Amino acid sequence: MKKHIYVVGAVIIENEKILCVQRGQNQLLALKWEFPGGKIETGETPEEALRREVSEEMNCMVQVGEQIDETVHEYDFGIVHLSTYYCKLLNGTPTLSEHEEMRWLFPNELLSLDWAPADIPTVQKLYNITN
Numbered sequence: 001m002k003k004h005i006y007v008v009g010a011v012i013i014e015n016e017k018i019l020c021v022q023r024g025q026n027q028l029l030a031l032k033w034e035f036p037g038g039k040i041e042t043g044e045t046p047e048e049a050l051r052r053e054v055s056e057e058m059n060c061m062v063q064v065g066e067q068i069d070e071t072v073h074e075y076d077f078g079i080v081h082l083s084t085y086y087c088k089l090l091n092g093t094p095t096l097s098e099h100e101e102m103r104w105l106f107p108n109e110l111l112s113l114d115w116a117p118a119d120i121p122t123v124q125k126l127y128n129i130t131n
């Protein structure tokens, strides 16, 4: 049986642009684009997991707002339950550590990237809200 993986993703918006990050070459879903975030650890709320992951990966603090979407996607390595949330930068400037690249894009530019499949519903929602 495939394992269930519970993941949170941060949709960080600054000056109407959204922060998009590209996974590393040697990771699962290599070079796919995603939102900063990661697996929820035991005992954490989704909001706590997001604040921790964004701080670890992007070296900045976010305030977590409303949930955008919740999707379940079956990959060959497991079943990912992805919850995405609007986030606002509190302090620090997002900087790359684990990711290959980062880009700030307007919602109508998001579909130009090659997203991790679980992210498509969120990306589509963000696109629809502004178009």
Ligand SMILES: Nc1nc2c([nH]c(=O)n2[C@H]2C[C@H](O)[C@@H](COP(=O)(O)OP(=O)(O)OP(=O)(O)O)O2)c(=O)[nH]1
Pocket: 005, 007, 008, 009, 028, 029, 033, 034, 035, 036, 037, 038, 039, 040, 080, 082, 116, 117, 118, 119
């Ligand atoms: N962070 C993140 N992961 C995503 C997104 N979409 C998506 O399918 N995933 C998948 C990729 C991974 O299989 C899983 C998250 O694992 P991860 O490797 O980024 O998280 P992590 O830092 O907690 O994990 P680890 O390397 O410590 O094991 O969810 C997304 O938008 N953001």
